[in-house]
Amino acid sequence: DAGITQSPRHKVTETGTPVTLRCHQTENHRYMYWYRQDPGHGLRLIHYSYGVKDTDKGEVSDGYSVSRSKTEDFLLTLESATSSQTSVYFCAISPGDRRGYTFGSGTRLTVV
C-alpha cells in the first residue's frame, strides 16, 4: 500500500518471547492505528496514536504496548507473546479525516 509499510510480513514466535511489529509511513499523517483481525471479530483496535509520543488504548489493548518516537514510525510490542495473540495485525494511518484511513498489508503473527 502506497505510503505505509509493515514489517515483518510474517513471523512465528514462541510463547513468552517479546515481539515488536513496525509500521512506517511516508505520508506525514498525524494518526496511526494498530488493529488485529481475527475470524468472526473483524478489525479490533489495539492502540492508536494522535501524535509523536501521544498514544491511547483501544478495545483490546491488554498484553500490548506501543511507542511513537517519530511521526513516521509506530511500533507495537507484545511483551510476552501468548497463543491468543496469534492474529493478523494491521496498521492504518489517517490525516484526521474518518474517510482517509489507509491500511498496510498486514503482519501475520503466529505464537507457538
Add this chain to the structure above:
Amino acid sequence: GESVGLHLPTLSVQEGDNSIINCAYSNSASDYFIWYKQESGKGPQFIIDIRSNMDKRQGQRVTVLLNKTVKHLSLQIAATQPGDSAVYFCAESGNAGNMLTFGGGTRLMVKP
C-alpha cells in the same frame, strides 16, 4: 456496547449478476459509514462512504444504501466481476473523532 455486524458470512454470485452485501449496526448515534474491500493478503481498501443525512450514494458500479430506521446498511455491486471477489466489511463512526468501528466481514465469491 455499540457493534457493527454482517448478516451473511459468505455470498456466492454468478459473474455479471448484481451483489448485495448487508450490514446491521446498533449505535443509533452513528453518523458516518464506510464500506471496505479486502483482498487476500492485503489490507482493507476504501470503497464508498455515506453520511447519516443521506440514504443513498452511488459510485462506480457500487451503491450504498442506508436505512436509519432499522439501522441497516447495504452495499450493492452491479455486474459483479471476478475481481470483486474479496471480503467486504462495513465500518461506522458515531462521534466527531477519527475512530471507526468495523464489522466482521462478508466473503464475496464470484463464479465465472
